[in-house]
Amino acid sequence: MIAGVNEKTGQPLALERVPKKTLSRDDFMLLFIKQLQFQDPMKPIENNEMAMQMALFSQVDQLFDLNQNFEKILELARDFSLSATTSLLGKTVKVKGDYGRVEGGKFLGAEFELEEPAQGVEVVITDEQGRLVKRLSLGSLPAGKHRVEWDATDENGNPVPDGNYRLRVILPGKNPQDTPSLLVTGRVTGAVLGDTPQVVVNGQLLLKPSEIERVFTESS
Template sequence: MVSQVKSIATANNPNTQRVPKKSLDMQDFIQLFITQLQYQDPMNPIENNEMAIQLALFNQVDQLFKINKTLDALVNMAKSLDLAYISNLVGKKVKVETNVGRVENGKFLGGEFNLDEPVNYLEIVIKDDKGNVVDKIQLNGLKAGNYKIQWDATDLKGNKVPDGNYLFSIIIPENTNKTITPTMIAKVTGAKLGDNTQIVINGNYTLDLKDIKELIGE
């Protein structure tokens, strides 16, 4: 009698309504199978081959759950490895394809660019973070190949520039449509973790890990 009263009270209490699941686990599939057996038609029971097929399907579902757990573990392990690798990069110098060059302790960390064909004349324009022209480098009669950017970290008047980031533009007057992005030596100063892990170079520029062309060291 007490159980009947509890059942009626539960049925009449809207706060105890069952909330449907958005996803099923292995236990749910087993419960469904047991319920199916309990309420099967005695005059038309599940045949042996049908039962065997359902059991085989349950086994496949169980294997899929195990595979998902394994994949989750591998993903977490990969994230841990990424974090360890990135932590080791902080403070190191790397080569990256960027227009941003860095001056530290009064010295330009370095940079280079590549020409796939001869150029009669080109100009490297260097600007500060406010867009002011700091210096210009003119080069003549260049063959196809790789060239280092030789800059003594001084301005147009020969004065030493302050430490910081500088924007390098490589201009070829005879072919203004051609864009050349140099490869600069940068310092890794941090990282942004997430689905797309990125490194921070020179204080405030973010790049993907795949953009690192070479690890130089301290």
């Protein structure tokens, strides 16, 4: 029931009934009792019909119990997912992306895979402003996986500041869209908690925990 107040007279308005959108098990029981109270005494409910309605009520009651159990399971799963997501904070991970990371003067690492042999392969490294930092000439490479070996220095051999750097694999004669994607090693720097938890890698890449290829331990 909802009641309001007349703005002119200040008197309470008549109560307004708001129908329910869903029925509870108590509502079903109340309907069943009302049906028994107002049944036609000349045509009472048959035994088989009574048994059928009792069976249906039992099924409804079980469905309510199942719904409550499912809600508890979903809540537990959500709590576990949030806990697992927050436990990744600060971890070193391997993910698909094009931004590698330098920490403590060391490049954390990156790798790519060639489907066929290639010649004149290069890796171009730029800073977050798009300025060229270094070109790595890898020469001719066979098909397969290859690591990007970078000593975290610029073109002049000077150490670069810690931070994120974009890497692009260049294959002569290939369109940029056809170049291989990279797996970069980065740091989980944040988390977004909600219905679908996500992690922030290297301060900018937003991913689901399931998109992480590998989580490194301190020893590894």
